Amino acid sequence: MTGKHPNAIRLTRRAALGAAAAAVLAPRARAAGPEDGGGLGTAEKPISIRVMTNDAFSKIWQTTLVPEFNKKFPNIQVTVDGVAYSEQLTKSLLDLSGAKPVYDVVITDDPWTPQLAQTNALLDLKKDAAAWTDPGFDWADFNPAPLAASEWKGVQYGVPVRSNMLLMFYNRTHYRKAGLPEPTPKLTWAEFMAQAPKLVQDLKGEGKPNAWAIDTYFGRDQLTPTIWQAILNANGGKLLDANNKAAFNTKDGVATLQTFVDLLKYAPPGAKNHLFNDSLQSFRQGQVAAMFMWGSVYRGTAIDPATTTLKPDEVGAQVMPVGSALPGTHRGIWSGVVSRKSPTPRAAWAFLQWMSSKEGEAASSSLTGGFPARRSTLAGTPPAPWLAPVFATLQMAYDVAEKGQMWRPRLVKSDSVQQVLADEVARATSGEIDAAAALANAANRIDKLRL
Amino acid sequence: MTIGMKRPTRARLADTAGRWGFLTPAFLILAAVLAYPILYTIEISFSEIDIATFMPGEFVGWDNYETVLTDERFWYALRVTLIYLVFALPLQLLLGFVIAWLVNAEWRGRGVVRALFIIPMVVAPVVAGGIWKMMLDPLWGLTTYLLGLVGLPALDWFGDPVLAMGAIVLIDTWRWTPFVVLIATAGLLSLPRDVFEAAEIDGANWWTTLWRITIPLLVPVIAATFVVRWLGAVKMFDIALAATAGGPGRATNVINLFIYQEAFRGMKFAESAAMCVVVLVITTLLTGLFLRGSRVLEARFQ
Numbered sequence: 001m002t003g004k005h006p007n008a009i010r011l012t013r014r015a016a017l018g019a020a021a022a023a024v025l026a027p028r029a030r031a032a033g034p035e036d037g038g039g040l041g042t043a044e045k046p047i048s049i050r051v052m053t054n055d056a057f058s059k060i061w062q063t064t065l066v067p068e069f070n071k072k073f074p075n076i077q078v079t080v081d082g083v084a085y086s087e088q089l090t091k092s093l094l095d096l097s098g099a100k101p102v103y104d105v106v107i108t109d110d111p112w113t114p115q116l117a118q119t120n121a122l123l124d125l126k127k128d129a130a131a132w133t134d135p136g137f138d139w140a141d142f143n144p145a146p147l148a149a150s151e152w153k154g155v156q157y158g159v160p161v162r163s164n165m166l167l168m169f170y171n172r173t174h175y176r177k178a179g180l181p182e183p184t185p186k187l188t189w190a191e192f193m194a195q196a197p198k199l200v201q202d203l204k205g206e207g208k209p210n211a212w213a214i215d216t217y218f219g220r221d222q223l224t225p226t227i228w229q230a231i232l233n234a235n236g237g238k239l240l241d242a243n244n245k246a247a248f249n250t251k252d253g254v255a256t257l258q259t260f261v262d263l264l265k266y267a268p269p270g271a272k273n274h275l276f277n278d279s280l281q282s283f284r285q286g287q288v289a290a291m292f293m294w295g296s297v298y299r300g301t302a303i304d305p306a307t308t309t310l311k312p313d314e315v316g317a318q319v320m321p322v323g324s325a326l327p328g329t330h331r332g333i334w335s336g337v338v339s340r341k342s343p344t345p346r347a348a349w350a351f352l353q354w355m356s357s358k359e360g361e362a363a364s365s366s367l368t369g370g371f372p373a374r375r376s377t378l379a380g381t382p383p384a385p386w387l388a389p390v391f392a393t394l395q396m397a398y399d400v401a402e403k404g405q406m407w408r409p410r411l412v413k414s415d416s417v418q419q420v421l422a423d424e425v426a427r428a429t430s431g432e433i434d435a436a437a438a439l440a441n442a443a444n445r446i447d448k449l450r451l
Numbered sequence: 452m453t454i455g456m457k458r459p460t461r462a463r464l465a466d467t468a469g470r471w472g473f474l475t476p477a478f479l480i481l482a483a484v485l486a487y488p489i490l491y492t493i494e495i496s497f498s499e500i501d502i503a504t505f506m507p508g509e510f511v512g513w514d515n516y517e518t519v520l521t522d523e524r525f526w527y528a529l530r531v532t533l534i535y536l537v538f539a540l541p542l543q544l545l546l547g548f549v550i551a552w553l554v555n556a557e558w559r560g561r562g563v564v565r566a567l568f569i570i571p572m573v574v575a576p577v578v579a580g581g582i583w584k585m586m587l588d589p590l591w592g593l594t595t596y597l598l599g600l601v602g603l604p605a606l607d608w609f610g611d612p613v614l615a616m617g618a619i620v621l622i623d624t625w626r627w628t629p630f631v632v633l634i635a636t637a638g639l640l641s642l643p644r645d646v647f648e649a650a651e652i653d654g655a656n657w658w659t660t661l662w663r664i665t666i667p668l669l670v671p672v673i674a675a676t677f678v679v680r681w682l683g684a685v686k687m688f689d690i691a692l693a694a695t696a697g698g699p700g701r702a703t704n705v706i707n708l709f710i711y712q713e714a715f716r717g718m719k720f721a722e723s724a725a726m727c728v729v730v731l732v733i734t735t736l737l738t739g740l741f742l743r744g745s746r747v748l749e750a751r752f753q
Contacts, residue, residue: 086716089715089718093503094505097504097505115502115718119503119504120503219696220699220701222716268589270590270610272607273609273610281591413718416719418716423524423701426697426698426699427701430610430700432612432701433700
């Protein structure tokens with residue numbers, strides 16, 4: 001007789017059983033539970049993660065970057081799926097907002113973070129993933145402009161994994177044959193427009209022009225207005241004011257759109273419909289002297305003989321011409337975000353950490369032509385000699401973009417704004433309406449969006 | 452007597468149950484793949500859509516329809532579609548029946564020609580648009596080279612609004628005329644031979660035979676082909692997407708491309724759903740009209 005109630009023994013047994021069960025189950029719960037983020041896998045039990053990205057670089061990531069990542073994380077199997085740009089935002093939204101998302105990592109374009117963040121399905125990397133962040137992962141090393149692309153309302157949802165800036169590519173042979181000095185970052189829009197007629201020339205002795213001054217996005221596309229926006233920003237203009245009302249429908253705004261439309265006078269036949277591929281091909285085939293294009297095409301345009309007819313020393317790249325305020329550029333950062341519903345967020349974040357680390361950036365630059373976002377990568381010794389001038393240009397472009405806030409609207413309805421601009425700018429470039437009417441229409445439609 | 456009445460009733464019931472047994476799976480599949488999306492689209496068209504969940508939110512009544520019907524761009528896209536249809540449909544029908552008539556005649560190698568005609572039909576519309584875009588390119592396109600051989604300048608097919616629409620009609624005609632040829636060939640082969648033999652005995656020449664016999668007998672086939680092609684053509688958007696993206700400006704921005712861009716680029720799913728419903732109603736009404744017309748023609752010429 002101990003004086004204890006019999007039930008006390010039973011309770012103690014239950015407690016002991018419960019404790020034993022907890023002891024048995026606890027390690028498993030840690031392995032698969034949220035506090036461990038699903039772990040990083042083992043040789044016996046590797047972890048699989050799935051990445052949704054743009055189809056322009058999904059294949060090269062899978063074949064080139066994933067093997068590099070696996071040298072450090074051999075137990076994380078990565079599958080990279082490519083999606084066409086036009087469907088990528090919708091698919092990302094659908095997947096992230098679904099009950100059981102397919103993707104652990106989603107690679108998003110520059111203006112999409114606010115739209116994805118409102119699904120409440122993204123991990124706050126500095127808070128939710130802090131415990132899984134490598135102590136050596138230096139957030140402060142990122143250039144502010146590319147890092148800001150995946151920040152929204154004070155929360156860092158992503159990291160830059162393929163940074164891009166609009167640059168001016170030029171063909172030195174065309175400038176030399178036209179008797180013009182090679183462009184420098186000090187080249188102004190007025191100077192460029194004055195030189196353009198001389199860059200329309202007969203380089204083959206055919207008695208007619210077979211080389212033109214410029215090619216870029218002129219057709220009907222959401223990225224076409226970014227070229228005009230670069231001119232607008234370089235001249236101190238803004239797309240939206242502090243109240244998210246259209247701020248571009250001004251005399252100066254119209255003048256900058258007119259400059260963009262005037263470029264068509266010196267562009268090759270058919271350029272009114274040219275977009276990414278068409279302008280890239282005309283430059284790579286030596287038919288135009290200059291091209292306003294995303295910097296990441298540099299490798300395929302100047303270095304890789306399989307994709308270009310140009311030689312490395314023939315191609316230069318710099319920021320776009322200078323307006324009344326600044327040189328021009330436009331930010332286009334692909335950032336990686338982690339789905340909050342991923343069963344393996346730690347492995348997903350490990351992949352993104354590696355991609356945005358100095359090591360990952362070096363591999364991406366030299367193997368895929370992707371550009372880094374870290375100051376230390378850009379200031380250090382580049383992994384390939386041809387990257388040295390490119391890195392210098394990129395750093396300048398980041399600084400300019402930060403100063404002039406040269407990016408697309410960062411709003412939940414940013415794609416709606418961009419579509420309006422795509423419609424109206426295309427009407428101006430086609431000659432259907434003039435620049436003033438196009439901007440008046442665009443301003444009217446954007447203000448109706450109630451941003 | 453009572454037993455005798457029960458047997459037919461039972462048999463009838465068994466027959467009906469058997470029929471419904473066979474029909475039910477088809478009805479269920481149709482409801483899932485056709486009725487549900489249409490009803491869901493109608494539901495969205497009366498709501499505000501929450502992009503975060505992709506679910507219809509607040510009921511907004513006719514607001515989305517009002518927005519759509521007062522949007523000049525919607526009517527412009529319908530106008531562009533009408534222009535495309537007015538040129539593409541008659542051209543495809545005319546070419547299809549003429550080619551079928553020529554192919555139907557006895558000549559060596561017609562089997563090979565018939566087989567070749569199938570090729571455009573099996574090419575995906577987006578691929579067709581992309582290939583034609585390359586061929587018509589004024590810088591490095593095949594057509595520019597061919598025009599140059601006869602001393603003609605390159606044409607800016609996709610930079611000029613009229614030529615761009617011409618290019619879309621051309622590509623669509625290239626892709627769909629073989630379909631018309633197939634139907635027309637089947638129609639021609641099904642015509643009663645005795646009528647033609649009688650006409651020959653009566654001394655009718657080829658023109659009289661064509662105008663007085665072949666075409667009248669083919670009218671029901673032509674009408675049916677028109678309705679089938681109309682239903683295909685009215686939903687065309689992939690060729691325009693691949694070749695012009697609706698440009699230059701909005702010269703080739705057909706209604707389905709416009710709706711696609713508003714939904715998936717502009718993220719205006721509710722307004723786009725309303726546009727889909729309006730287009731569905733217009734298409735249904737016109738299709739009903741065409742079917743009625745084809746029945747009238749059938750009655751007149753049969």
